[in-house]
Amino acid sequence: MNLYLGIDVGKNKLDFCALDSDQRCCFQGETTNDLNGAIKIKQTVLTETQTHHYEKITAGMEATSVYNFHPMTFLAEDSELQALGLSVITINPYTSHHFSQLFNDGKTDAIDAKQLADLLRVEPLGTPVARQENYVALQRLTRERYHLVKQMTDSKNHFLNNLYYRCNTLERELPTSVFGSAMMTLITDEELTLDEAAALPLDELVTHLQQLAHGKFGDAEAVAKAIKKATRSSYRLSKVVTDSVDEILAVYANEIRMLKKQIQVLDKTITQISTQNTDINCLTSVPGIGPVYAAGIVAEIGQIERFPDESHIAKYAGLAWLPHESGTSVRQATPRTRKGNQYLRYYLVEAANSIRRYDITYQRYYHKKYEEVPKYRHRRAIVLTARKLVRLVEVLLRNHQFYIPPKVV
Incomplete structure (x- = not known):
């Protein structure tokens, strides 16, 4: 006889329901989402196990932003519950949502808790919780870095959109990035506007660029010529619109600089934390994977024992293509699942994009996949390369070994 405890997590309260293997409701109730509430659930479980013997106890809750972290960690790390053999599983909300549609019970928090317990009874769908606190500490850092990078990308897109209003051919003509420190200062400078800088003689503009870059500008003359050409060929705006766009460009330039500093911190x-983790050291032995990408991968995978094999890691990361068959018809092009861990997928894809520049095996694989299709070449090739990387990550982490490049003939 097994006990299945479903917990519906809200910001302020926890609804819980426990079913046994015969689908009998052992106990049900609600409590606050704080330490006292978690202790109440724990005491209820301990009381139930004093009167009935259960071979296995499984608790499950949906991954609900940050609200499930504390009750999940409390139940997973409590010594008395661990003595009973309790295991805690996080359930994909997509799975629980579709499971609830099988019934015609309506929707309340109490019903959701019972259905979660029933889902666990049918099959423990989900991934066990990472138990060591060092993974959680890494997760907080790597996940916030992911969000900062997304903010940086959004800010850059807004900057480019407004730059197109200001000088629509500048990005196309420049032989360098507009997000370099000197170029952003030139574009947003209030004392010497972009049009005024372009009106300077070529040698003075070159000198001005070198001063902005503190003498470290590359081919300053080529950039100066590109700026002059872009300002001549771009559309003209009225002064009112130009002033507005300049203000917006300055705002986004400051935001990009601030985000860049935060990401560096x-x-x-x-x-610094990565140097003390042996799993991260195993991954950084792969050419192209630095400590940041390795930490992002290790933080999301946690204990490798949570996954039976590499295919489960790939599915957990959302790097899986599900088969589609009907009778004798087999679909050749199947879509990739979109239900995986976005953080793990991001760091795997970024690591794969870096590895292909250093490792000849991954470089050849990337180019092979790149040439197979006429559209979305890079996106498809790099995602498939990330799927290939999952196999290597699984072997290195499970065996605690360093990477040895294969001999290339």
């Missing part, structure tokens, strides 16, 4: 902290 997080990268430094992640690198």
